[in-house]
Structure formats: structure tokens, C-alpha cells
Amino acid sequence: MPDDGARDSPLDDIRSAKADWEEQMLRPALERSPERDADFETSIGPVDRLYTPLDVADIDYDRDIGYPGEYPFTRGVQPTMYRGRLWTMRQYAGFGTAEESNQRYKFLLAQGQTGLSVAFDLPTQIGYDSDDPMAESEVGQVGVAIDSLQDMEVMFDGIPLDKVSTSMTINAPAPVLVAMYIAVAEKQGVPSGDVMGTAQNDVLKEYVARGTYIFPPRPSLRLAADLMAHCVRNAPKFNPISVSGYHIRDAGATSAQEIAFAFSNAIEYIEACRERGYGVDEVAPRISWIFNTHNNFFEEVAKYRALRRMWARLMRERFGAQDPKAWLLRTHVQTGGATLTAQQPENNIVRAAIQGLASVLGGAQSLALSCYDEALALPTEEAQRIALRSQQIIAHETGVTDTIDPFAGSYYVEHLTDEIERQAQEYLDRVEDMGGAVAAIEAGYMQREIQAAAVRQQREIEEGRRIVVGVNKFRSNEETPKTIFRVDTERARAQIERLRRLRAERDNGAVRASLARLNEAARSDENLMPPILEAVKTYATLGEICGELRQVFGEYRPPTAV
Numbered sequence: 001m002p003d004d005g006a007r008d009s010p011l012d013d014i015r016s017a018k019a020d021w022e023e024q025m026l027r028p029a030l031e032r033s034p035e036r037d038a039d040f041e042t043s044i045g046p047v048d049r050l051y052t053p054l055d056v057a058d059i060d061y062d063r064d065i066g067y068p069g070e071y072p073f074t075r076g077v078q079p080t081m082y083r084g085r086l087w088t089m090r091q092y093a094g095f096g097t098a099e100e101s102n103q104r105y106k107f108l109l110a111q112g113q114t115g116l117s118v119a120f121d122l123p124t125q126i127g128y129d130s131d132d133p134m135a136e137s138e139v140g141q142v143g144v145a146i147d148s149l150q151d152m153e154v155m156f157d158g159i160p161l162d163k164v165s166t167s168m169t170i171n172a173p174a175p176v177l178v179a180m181y182i183a184v185a186e187k188q189g190v191p192s193g194d195v196m197g198t199a200q201n202d203v204l205k206e207y208v209a210r211g212t213y214i215f216p217p218r219p220s221l222r223l224a225a226d227l228m229a230h231c232v233r234n235a236p237k238f239n240p241i242s243v244s245g246y247h248i249r250d251a252g253a254t255s256a257q258e259i260a261f262a263f264s265n266a267i268e269y270i271e272a273c274r275e276r277g278y279g280v281d282e283v284a285p286r287i288s289w290i291f292n293t294h295n296n297f298f299e300e301v302a303k304y305r306a307l308r309r310m311w312a313r314l315m316r317e318r319f320g321a322q323d324p325k326a327w328l329l330r331t332h333v334q335t336g337g338a339t340l341t342a343q344q345p346e347n348n349i350v351r352a353a354i355q356g357l358a359s360v361l362g363g364a365q366s367l368a369l370s371c372y373d374e375a376l377a378l379p380t381e382e383a384q385r386i387a388l389r390s391q392q393i394i395a396h397e398t399g400v401t402d403t404i405d406p407f408a409g410s411y412y413v414e415h416l417t418d419e420i421e422r423q424a425q426e427y428l429d430r431v432e433d434m435g436g437a438v439a440a441i442e443a444g445y446m447q448r449e450i451q452a453a454a455v456r457q458q459r460e461i462e463e464g465r466r467i468v469v470g471v472n473k474f475r476s477n478e479e480t481p482k483t484i485f486r487v488d489t490e491r492a493r494a495q496i497e498r499l500r501r502l503r504a505e506r507d508n509g510a511v512r513a514s515l516a517r518l519n520e521a522a523r524s525d526e527n528l529m530p531p532i533l534e535a536v537k538t539y540a541t542l543g544e545i546c547g548e549l550r551q552v553f554g555e556y557r558p559p560t561a562v
Contacts, residue, residue: 014053039465042299042416043254043453044423051411059414064309068404071316072309074417075405076363077328082401088366089391090167092334094119094144095378096491098154101144105159107381111388116159117167117368119143120177125212127173127546131496139492142378143169147499148541152180153187161185165196167242167332167366172214174201175227175529176545179536182235198239198288198332201227204265204437205244207556208446209251214546217438219553223528225272230529232273232282239288241269242332245307248446249292250338252454255303256420258292259310260427261446264437270319271436276527280319284326293355293362294336300355301407302416304331304362310421332366333359340375344470348372353390360394361407367391444559499541506539514538515548522552 026049040047048055059065066072069079078084091108093116094101105116120143123135129147130139139145146152156166161184170177178199185195203220206213213220224241231240245262253261266287273283291307293300311329315321335355340348352369359367369387371379379387395401407413427449431440440446460466467473514535521531535545 011054011057018050018052018054039460042296043294043457044256044299044416044420051415053411055411055415056418059418064418065408065414071324071327072312073328074305074309075408077308077330077365081363081404082360082395083404086395086401087360087364088115088165088332089113089388089395090115090117090332090366090368091371091384091388092117092119092169092368093379093384095121095142096140096144097495098144098146098151100140100491102155102157102159104381104384105155108384108388109159109164111385112392113388115165115167115366118155118169120168120170121145122212124177124542125170125172127176127214127542127550129499129541129543130492131499132543139495145492145495146177146180146542147495148502148539149180149183149536150498150502150539152177152184156181156184156188160190161188161196162190162194165198167198167200169200171200171203171206171210171212172220172223173542173546174199174203175223175532176536176542178227178231178238178240179529179533182238183533183537192235192238194237195235196237198242199227200244200290201241202244202265202269204268204441205247205262207441207558208261208450209247209253213556215549215553216556217441219549220556221268221272221438223549224269225276226527226529228269228273228283228286229276229278229527232278232286236286239286241286242288242290243269244290246290246292246334248450249294250336251450252338252457253450254423254453255294255299256423257427257449257453259303259307259420259424260431261437261450262289262291263311263314263424263428264431264440264446267314267432268437280315280321281323281326284315284319284321285323285328289329289331291331291333292336293333293359295339295351295355297354297358298407298413299416299420300358301362302413303420304333304359304364305405305413305417306421306424307331308363309417310424330365332368333362333364334368335359335370337370337374340370340372341468341471342375344476345372345375347470348375349386349390352387353394356391357394357398357400360400361405363405502539502541510538511535511540511544514540515544518545519548519552522549 065074068076068081091113093104093108121140122138122142123130124146128135130145144155168177182192182195201224203213203224207217228240231238243262243266245258248261249258270280270283308329312327315327321327335352339351349372356367356369369390371383371387373379373383431437434440434443434445461468461472464472518531518535521528532545
């Protein structure tokens with residue numbers, strides 16, 4: 001008779017029991033009723049029919065999962081998570097002029113929103129004033145037009161910047177807009193050390209996923225790092241960069257590519273700051289993030305668990321960060337803009353709510369739901385109210401905030417968490433082997449990988465293997481919402497007239513002197529934030545400041561494919 005040590009292990013028992021189930025239960029069931037003809041997969045690969053302890057056999061609880069608020073933060077960054085404090089509800093908004101956006105922000109705050117998120121128009125995003133010929137027909141159309149400190153003063157009139165935090169989706173000219181924001185706060189009596197908020201400032205992803213760049217990658221990296229370094233010492237409550245996986249994912253990337261390419265960019269920013277003499281424990285705690293939640297519910301929950309764990313390991317093991325705050329990944333989430341459909345747009349309310357639920361179950365710190373009418377136009381007040389109410393329903397009616405990380409221990413979710421991290425690490429290693437993010441961008445590697453993933457996804461939709469309700473199945477003739485928001489084009493004329501008056505009334509001698517100082521500084525290695533702040537406070541315009549930097553750095557022109 002064999003001793004106890006010869007018995008099968010529990011996993012062997014499960015493996016045997018699963019084989020019996022497949023033979024005795026599954027095979028007859030499939031013969032009677034075959035599974036539906038569908039592609040069962042996430043963006044990272046096929047989904048098995050059933051997950052068991054066999055799929056998580058290599059997971060060590062303390063090493064890989066742990067406890068909330070502790071390394072590796074798989075289960076969340078706070079010990080009590082939403083039982084102690086809900087996520088920040090921060091709907092993305094901004095259009096037309098500073099006055100109009102100010103009114104919309106006050107409306108959203110009155111509806112219970114707990115932070116602001118500013119959308120800038122296209123001319124602002126690429127460093128042109130509203131009266132520039134390049135800005136024609138675009139002023140105020142996809143966000144608010146900000147030409148000078150004067151506009152920023154109007155936009156935040158009556159909004160206390162020591163109590164309300166503001167996220168600004170601005171990249172190439174981020175140092176200029178942050179300088180304006182700091183100057184407005186100082187005019188309100190709020191010192192820069194007390195200013196709260198975030199600037200996206202992730203210009204590297206513009207070259208691979210979004211396109212609102214101005215300068216070539218290396219001077220753009222310099223500007224981003226200058227802003228980070230300045231805020232670390234002078235505005236410690238302000239997050240000087242929000243590294244974006246969001247736009248990478250919306251451009252067509254898989255969840256693993258979203259993580260890997262965003263992390264690659266973040267590493268470049270950290271290294272640039274280290275070259276300036278700033279330690280990782282100074283810089284990493286002030287990095288924030290924005291990621292994108294798409295439609296595959298369990299994949300998205302797993303993604304947020306994986307990216308927290310992967311970042312914590314990267315910071316502690318590769319960079320040797322000692323401060324636990326440097327290991328934390330705190331992220332804002334915007335639900336998937338690319339998942340919105342112009343057909344049957346009301347369906348987008350459901351999509352955004354489900355994506356928001358996945359974001360919360362994944363442990364987000366801040367959340368914005370894309371509005372149902374955004375595939376057609378800027379959102380109406382009604383659409384923004386519905387998106388905010390969806391968040392509030394998730395927070396207060398569903399019970400999902402009552403316990404922390406409720407999907408922990410799920411065989412499927414834990415397996416997905418591991419697989420997403422594994423694939424993301426493979427992509428990250430490839431980028432590092434190429435010499436880092438800038439080298440990979442210059443070689444076109446990230447762009448090609450994202451494009452290939454986007455083409456695969458589009459082909460699946462066109463062939464009907466990926467169902468999009470209302471687009472390639474379950475169509476309807478009733479596809480347009482009753483109300484579509486339109487920006488008043490007359491507002492552009494008013495904006496240009498205000499800009500004309502500003503140029504006539506300001507001290508133009510002081511403006512010229514500050515711009516000359518900026519031009520000189522750009523030709524040296526000094527941090528550009530002090531001269532940018534000086535120029536902003538003289539009411540030099542965004543276009544004038546960026547124009548000086550264009551003279552020194554030139555403009556980026558993407559390589560033409562042959």
C-alpha cells in the first residue's frame with residue numbers, strides 16, 4: 001500500500017476531475033447543442049471555456065496579489081479604497097470661449113462633480129493663437145480657446161483653485177498652460193505650493209497615437225521634463241504629467257500595448273528628470289496616469305490590477321525607488337471614446353456605464369464617462385448630466401464600493417491579470433532593447449504595432465466576427481439624438497477681438513523682453529519654466545511663446561511612408 005506522499009496533489013485531482021467533466025458532461029452537451037459561432041477573445045488573445053485553479057497555479061498570494069495599500073498594489077492603492085473615499089468624478093468639458101467654459105464648469109460642480117477636466121481647442125493644443133490663419137474654423141470647436149493669461153483668468157473666475165483640482169488635457173504647450181494656471185492661482189491668493197491639479201504633458205504619445213505635437217521628440221521631451229522638474233520643487237501638490245495609455249488604446253492598441261507603450265514613455269520622462277539631478281523618489285510620486293476602459297469587462301478589470309502591480313515592480317526592482325509613494329500608480333480613467341457609435345447613440349449610455357463599472361471594480365482614482373452624443377458633436381449639458389449621474393449611481397446604488405477588489409481570487413480574472421502583465425512586459429522589453437521610447441518612436445515601432453492591432457479589430461467588425469450593436473447588427477433607422485450641441489461660430493470673432501484688444505493694451509515692451517529671454521534660454525540647457533512664467537505674466541500669448549520655441553526647436557514633420 002503506497003504511503004500518503006504518493007497520493008495525487010490537489011491540482012492533479014482537479015486535472016483529473018476536469019477531464020472527467022469534459023468527457024461525461026461537456027462532450028454530450030456540445031453534441032446536443034454546439035457553442036455559438038463567435039470569437040471568444042479579448043484584445044490579448046482567446047478566452048478558454050472554463051478557468052479553474054489549474055490556471056492560477058503559479059500565483060503566490062503574498063507576492064502577486066497581496067493587500068490593498070501595500071506592495072504590489074494589485075488590490076488597490078488605498079487600504080480602504082472606496083469605503084474611505086470615492087473616486088473623483090471629473091467629466092471632460094470645455095468649448096468656445098473662456099466665459100462659456102466657466103459657465104459649464106460651474107454647472108458641473110453644482111451637479112455634484114468633484115473636480116474639473118479641461119478640453120482645449122485644436123489651435124491651443126498645437127500652439128496657435130485664435131487669430132492665426134492656421135486656426136481658422138477651429139477656434140473653440142473641440143474645446144476652449146485659450147490665447148493668454150487673460151483667458152485663463154476668465155475661465156476660472158469664481159472657481160477657487162485651492163479647493164478645486166483641475167486636470168488639463170494639454171501636451172505640446174503644457175508648460176505654457178500650466179504657467180497660466182499657476183499665475184491665475186497666484187492672482188487668487190493661492191501660492192504655487194498649494195495649487196492642485198494635473199497636466200497631461202505626455203507629448204511622446206502624440207507621435208504614435210494622437211498627433212497634436214509641435215516640436216521634434218527630443219526638444220518636446222525636454223519641455224515635458226522641465227515642467228516636471230519645476231513642479232516637483234515649486235508646486236508639489238500639482239501632478240506635472242499624466243502619462244496616457246488612453247490615446248494609445250483608442251488608436252487601436254491592445255490592453256497590453258496600452259500599458260507597455262505608456263510605461264515606456266514614462267521611463268523616458270523619469271530618465272530625463274534624473275539627468276537633471278532629480279531622484280526617482282522625487283519624480284515618480286508626482287506622475288499620474290490616464291488609461292482607457294473599453295468594452296471587454298473582465299479584461300478591463302484585470303488590466304488595472306496588472307498595471308498597478310507591474311509599475312510597482314518596475315519602480316522598486318529596476319529603479320530602486322525607496323519611497324512607497326513612488327511605487328503607486330494612481331490613474332484617471334476615461335471610458336472608451338473609440339467605442340462610441342454615431343448609430344443609435346443612446347446605446348452609448350449603456351456602454352459608458354458598463355465601462356465605468358469595470359473601471360471602478362479595477363480600482364480607478366478618478367473617472368470620466370464619455371457622453372453618449374460625443375460621436376456626433378461636443379456633449380450637451382443633458383449628456384454630461386447623464387454621464388455624471390451614471391457615476392453617481394455606480395457609487396451609491398450598486399454596492400460595488402462596499403468591499404475592496406471583489407474579483408480577487410477569480411480564476412479567470414487572476415489569469416487575465418497575469419497574462420496582460422506578461423504580454424505588456426514583452427512589449428516593454430522590446431522597446432527597451434531598441435533604446436527606449438524616443439528611439440522606438442523615431443523608428444516607427446510603436447506606430448506600426450498600434451496600426452496592426454487597429455486593422456485586425458476593424459477587419460473583425462467588417463467581417464461580423466466582432467459585433468457592434470447598431471453598427472453591424474441590430475440596426476435601426478432611429479439613429480440621431482434629438483439635440484446636438486453646436487458651438488456658436490460668432491464666438492470665434494469675439495475671441496479674436498478680445499485678443500486684438502489685449503495686444504493693444506498690454507506692455508508690449510515687457511512682452512518683447514520676456515520673449516527674447518525665453519528664446520535665449522531655449523538655446524541653453526536651463527529649465528524653461530521660469531522664462532515661460534515670466535512671459536505669461538506679461539500677457540504674452542500662447543502663439544507668441546510657442547513661436548519663439550519654434551524658432552529654436554523647429555517643427556516636427558512625420559516621416560513619409562514610401
